[in-house]
Amino acid sequence: MKFFPINKEEMNKLGWKECDFIFVTGDAYVDHPSFGHAVITRLLESLGFKVGVIPQPNWRTIDDFTKLGKPRVAFLVSSGNIDSMVNHYTVNKKRRNTDVYSPGGKAGLRPDRADIVYCNKIREAYKDVPIILGGIEASLRRFAHYDYWDDKVRNSILVDSNANLLVFGMGEKQIIEIANLIAFGKNILDLKDIRGTCYITKDIEGLKDYIEMPSFEEVKSDKLQYNLAFKIQYQEQDAIKGKTLVQKHGNLYIVQNPPAFPLSQEELDFVYSLPYIRTYHPIYKKDGGIPALKEVEFSITSHRGCYGGCSFCAIHFHQGRVIQNRSKKSIIDEAVKLTTLPNFKGYIHDVGGPTANFRNPSCKMQIEHGVCKNRQCMHPTPCPNLEVNHDEYLDILQEIRKLPRVKKVFIRSGIRYDYLIYDKNTKFFEELVKHHISGQLKVAPEHVNDEVLFCMGKPSKKVYERFEKKYHELNKKLNLKQYLVPYLMSSHPGSDLSAAVELAEYIRDLGYNPEQVQDFYPTPGSLSTTIYYTGVNPITGKKVYVPKDPEEKKMQRALLQYRDPKNYELVYKALVKSGRTDLIGYSKKCLIAPKKIRR
Structure with missing residues (x-):
């Protein structure tokens, strides 16, 4: 296994004249499944594409954006695992002194509003190259949105970035479809029906079965209209029930296709079986590595999504409310792999997701009919259809505990205590207290x-x-x-x-x-x-x-x-x-x- 090339010299060693895709990321280059750029690049590699990575480019010139040349297919851009403004500023809007996603924890290696800056620098270097925007910063700013740091409503990030396409949510399904269509001759400007994507257009006459939200101008000047736009987005964030959404920005329209369907268990297993090196690029060794890796190096993501419904959390808009889980075998296989790593000391730090003990969808109705528009699964009281069961999760933890070289398995990604107390079978609670707390x-x-x-x-x-x-x-x-x-x-x-x-x-x-x-x-x-x-x-x-x-x-x-x-x-x-x-x-x-x- 090798890292993807980050400069021309490494491309030459591989015998590549050009990359198919170049991924520009605001994070340091870490080839681990907890980093979005690692997942997307390995997935593209599995499809036969040549991929290059430009981590934390110097945005003050275009030099870093041209060091791998022009990609044959497209640039992929993400600010990183965290919104760049949250990464840079405290709640008091004071500049942070460290950045755990940068070498040695050094701050200042990415710009404010990194997605916008990176895309515009790429556009400065290559006028006609396709740019696909993705990741958490793009996903949560896809429509007109209130920006705490400017204390005003800002445009959709698509308008300010000049990107051609925005992938929202977890982007595996979208990037596979986009890559295949573009690579085989489809123009990116014609990709207007891919689920989980947004695009800009001047004409929506041919659009069918859509909801037009209050425009940017309306939500900027009227808070009630802003609320209405948010409510529509909130209620249509479902792959089964969700409709196409449209929001006008001046003489342009932002069009959001319905969300992508959740990954099947087989698809999610495949994503986590890809040949990640599971560490940072050697160029960071002199700096002491990447601090963020320490938190996840010996952790296992067992599932995605969360139906907890916390008002202050944006997972609803990104990963969605429907739980997508990996098979027991996939999780155990990864645990075995962790025990073979040179730095493994016998401790697996986490087995979980956004909420550790949400192993399966909240009810069977979600799978066929989608999530409820006007009812939360847990709030203010648990839905009568909520299925509360920890048996499968407990079984997985027990199996991992039995593995050779494993001394302890912790749960650090967060236990939803109300879901736990609703379980009439206390076996999981007992084993949690006995085995999985430090x-x-x-x-x-x-x-x-x-x-x-x-x-x-x-x-x-x-x-x-x-x-x-x-x-x-x-x-x-x-x-x-x-x-x-x-x-x-x-x-x-x-x-x-x-x-x-x-x-x-x-x-x-x-x-x-x-x-x-x-x-x-x-x-x-x-x-x-x-x-x-x-x-x-x-x-x-x-x-x-x-x-x-x-x-x-x-x-x-x-x-x-x-x-x-x-x-x-x-x-x-x-x-x-x-x-x-x-x-x-x-x-x-x-x-x-x-x-x-x-x-």
């Missing part, structure tokens, strides 16, 4: 105020308390002392100071001192971001309180870490402002002591 289990209740939880798309506080009680009971039964670490979020839409104080009181009663607290981050594609921008839930039509004042956001965050002396003034101010001065004093129920009286 001293502590991290879960994400996010909040305790039920109104905020509803806005988040999370289960009620009572559900989490049931889970918490059962977790501690099992630890006691197994004579183990393992902790529960809850992830908490401040300043989410719906959370006012009173709700933040309620969360602080919960932390007090728990005896918990959170080292990290996540402020709500309005990223493209999520329901919560739309609520943040418009102040109205586009699904229910109800107004929602949105904390936007920087001072209030600091207070909400400080309340969650009220024990930190640096937060005293903010906590004091928050308690006074919310009318909760009863929590200032010396009793056990108080959060902080009174201010000292000075002469």
Whole structure:
């Protein structure tokens, strides 16, 4: 196995005069199935195409974009595994000091809005070359969207990038169809009926059975129209029920074909069986490698998709709600492969997906009829058709534990605790506690105020308390002392100071001192971001309180870490402002002591 060429010298050694496809990525070159560029390039290789990779090009000139020459078929462009703006900036819009997807964790090796910059540089170098845009940044910005960093509604990324075609979602099916059609003479400008793609056109007269959403101009000037556009996108994000969507931008139309059908188990098995080298390119050795690889090097992706319905998560718009899983054999084969790697120490760090214990589709109806437009699988209460079963997942974990050289199998990708507590068979819960935790289990209740939880798309506080009680009971039964670490979020839409104080009181009663607290981050594609921008839930039509004042956001965050002396003034101010001065004093129920009286 060899890496794909990254320069002309490597192309010459292979005897190549040109590449069929050149993949430009904002991440360092890592040939591992957790990196999107690795999956797409290996898939194209399996179809017989010659592929080159240009990782993290210098975007200030066109030189790096021409170092492999002009591809015979097309350039493929992705900003990387994370949206470039999220990668670069904290929720406070401060520049991050590191980038785990870059050599040695060095920041600044990709531009802001990398997709747009890369595509325009390619267009500068080659006027007529086809450009296909994909990955998370493109996928979540395919229509007019609110941009937190500019604090305004921006164009579809297709308009700003000058790309010919945009692949949204997980792009394997799309890239196979696109590659074969273009390679055998089809013009990319004629590819207008491929599922899971978007394109620009000036004429939609021949289009059938589509929904035209409010235009860019309308959603930019009217927040109610923005909400309507989002609701349409949200409800049509299904391969079976979803219709073609159209949004006008000036004299152009953005056309989104229905989403691609989920990969079958055989297709997903094939994707993960491709000959990945499973490490970073040797050019990064001098820098100490790529930090992001350490998190996934000995982890296994067992499935894709999530029907959890968290409002602040955009997986719904990218991977979709329908679970696509790998076979037990495929997962075990990968586990065996991990045990043969030189750095393997006996520990498999994860076996899971967006939600580890969602192994199968939520119900059989989804497979034939698609997902429900007006009903979530888990929220606000579990759907009567929800199938709750951990047997197959447990069986896979048990088999991996038996493998030679495997000392421990962890689950780190996140357990959905409400789904776990709904399972009447406690066998998986018991084995989770006994075998798959390293001293502590991290879960994400996010909040305790039920109104905020509803806005988040999370289960009620009572559900989490049931889970918490059962977790501690099992630890006691197994004579183990393992902790529960809850992830908490401040300043989410719906959370006012009173709700933040309620969360602080919960932390007090728990005896918990959170080292990290996540402020709500309005990223493209999520329901919560739309609520943040418009102040109205586009699904229910109800107004929602949105904390936007920087001072209030600091207070909400400080309340969650009220024990930190640096937060005293903010906590004091928050308690006074919310009318909760009863929590200032010396009793056990108080959060902080009174201010000292000075002469």
